[in-house]
Amino acid sequence: MEVQWYPGQMAKAKRLLRENLKLVDAVIEVLDARIPASSQNPDIRQILQNRPVVAVLTRPDLADPEETEKWLQLLGRQYFIAAAVNARMGTGIKRLFAGLKSIPKRRKHKRRPLRLMVAGIPNVGKSSLINRLIGRNAAITGDKPGVTTGKQWIRLPGDLELLDTPGLLWPKIANKEQAFCLAAVGSIKDEIINLLELGHELIKYFERHAQQNIYQRYKIETEIKDPNEIMIEIGKRRGCLRKGGEVDLEAAARILIKDFREGRLGRITLEKAAAVGEENEGF
Ligand SMILES: Nc1nc2c(ncn2[C@@H]2O[C@H](COP(=O)(O)OP(=O)(O)OP(=O)(O)O)[C@@H](O)[C@H]2O)c(=O)[nH]1
Numbered sequence: 502m503e504v505q506w507y508p509g510q511m512a513k514a515k516r517l518l519r520e521n522l523k524l525v526d527a528v529i530e531v532l533d534a535r536i537p538a539s540s541q542n543p544d545i546r547q548i549l550q551n552r553p554v555v556a557v558l559t560r561p562d563l564a565d566p567e568e569t570e571k572w573l574q575l576l577g578r579q580y581f582i583a584a585a586v587n588a589r590m591g592t593g594i595k596r597l598f599a600g601l602k603s604i605p606k607r608r609k610h611k612r613r614p615l616r617l618m619v620a621g622i623p624n625v626g627k628s629s630l631i632n633r634l635i636g637r638n639a640a641i642t643g644d645k646p647g648v649t650t651g652k653q654w655i656r657l658p659g660d661l662e663l664l665d666t667p668g669l670l671w672p673k674i675a676n677k678e679q680a681f682c683l684a685a686v687g688s689i690k691d692e693i694i695n696l697l698e699l700g701h702e703l704i705k706y707f708e709r710h711a712q713q714n715i716y717q718r719y720k721i722e723t724e725i726k727d728p729n730e731i732m733i734e735i736g737k738r739r740g741c742l743r744k745g746g747e748v749d750l751e752a753a754a755r756i757l758i759k760d761f762r763e764g765r766l767g768r769i770t771l772e773k774a775a776a777v778g779e780e781n782e783g784f
């Protein structure tokens with residue numbers, strides 16, 4: 502799967518992050534609860550130097566709740582604090598606010614409110630989280646990566662100030678599994694990924710971890726094992742047919758991907774905390 506950021510894009514994102522960083526005391530890094538490892542940006546620590554970083558897991562409603570608990574424990578040791586927030590509904594926002602209160606002010610800025618910014622990879626829920634923090638729909642949200650522009654400070658309860666513009670972080674894709682994870686949750690533009698390939702990878706993932714969910718949702722006989730056969734069945738069930746009756750496999754893959762992203766295939770955490778835990782230590 503070819504899923505690279507252009508060097509120019511990355512350089513620009515880094516420059517903007519460095520600029521905004523001069524203005525803030527702490528950073529909230531937004532992570533997707535279904536891929537808490539792959540949605541982290543490995544360069545951010547070096548850029549942020551000693552600023553406290555708060556991890557917020559968004560989309561906990563789509564992730565396995567037990568895994569989310571484990572991730573919060575793990576991330577709580579690696580980040581200043583870690584919290585899960587449903588950035589669509591606002592669940593968990595009070596606990597996040599309680600945690601934000603414990604961030605110390607920098608000595609030279611003791612008098613003014615603590616300044617925060619939200620940062621994260623594309624489409625992870627940055628604008629939605631900003632809206633929840635503000636408590637009204639002031640920032641623009643959308644379901645495609647790269648929607649947000651503009652800049653100002655917003656006063657929050659509890660002696661906090663928030664930069665209205667989220668920092669865009671570049672996903673660092675170290676291997677095929679990470680590329681799969683990022684594509685599956687929609688943090689890589691659909692235009693530049695092979696949807697059919699992603700669909701096949703999703704089917705293979707479910708075969709290993711939650712086989713029944715696919716069979717049940719699309720009412721497919723469990724004897725069918727081959728990912729391509731399964732895709733054909735999904736296409737037939739959902740009416741993805743070309744003239745002449747041939748199944749439109751890409752259309753079938755789109756349906757599967759959308760169902761996964763919207764939680765209709767169950768609450769799935771693609772990256773288990775136990776598997777990543779130790780090698781991820783120190784971040
Ligand atoms: N189910 C669920 N959906 C969420 C949650 N948080 C965000 N979303 C959805 O995810 C999509 C992307 O959210 P945004 O807030 O626009 O994400 P963003 O990081 O600002 O995206 P860009 O600005 O495009 O990089 C929207 O459709 C949101 O409604 C959540 O906690 N649960």
Ligand SMILES: [Mg+2]
Pocket residue numbers: 627628629641642643647648649667
């Ligand atoms: Mg946004």
